[in-house]
Amino acid sequence: MRRGVPEDVVVAGTVDTGDVRITRGMALFLLAFGVWSWLLWPTFLRNILGDEQSWSDGAPTAFLWVHVVIAVVSLVLGTVIGVYGLRAYRASRRS
Numbered sequence: 001m002r003r004g005v006p007e008d009v010v011v012a013g014t015v016d017t018g019d020v021r022i023t024r025g026m027a028l029f030l031l032a033f034g035v036w037s038w039l040l041w042p043t044f045l046r047n048i049l050g051d052e053q054s055w056s057d058g059a060p061t062a063f064l065w066v067h068v069v070i071a072v073v074s075l076v077l078g079t080v081i082g083v084y085g086l087r088a089y090r091a092s093r094r095s
Contacts (some may be wrong), residue, residue, distance in 0.1 A: 027088035034082015037074055045071045 022030075045068065048054055054064035 022088040022092070024089065024092040027085050027092055030081050030085025031089055032085070034078045034080075034085060037078020037082070041071045041074050041078070 048064060048067045048071070051063075054061055054067075
């Protein structure tokens with residue numbers, strides 16, 4: 001049942017694909033993406049924090065805030081994608 005719709009009712013514009021299958025290779029790719037995000041973005045953030053454009057009389061600039069937001073969003077997405085990859089990899093080992 002999809003969001004309150006009985007199974008025998010076909011909703012226009014939708015396709016039921018059944019279970020989602022992710023190959024082991026794709027799972028490893030997603031996991032590697034998550035790991036890569038955690039290797040790349042903290043280093044980027046350290047470099048931005050040390051950049052003279054990031055500070056004006058000791059106060060953070062818009063340059064800093066924009067890059068901090070980009071780094072935080074990228075870390076969150078990398079974590080979510082990496083967790084999906086890990087879960088898919090574990091599931092592929094069981095089947």
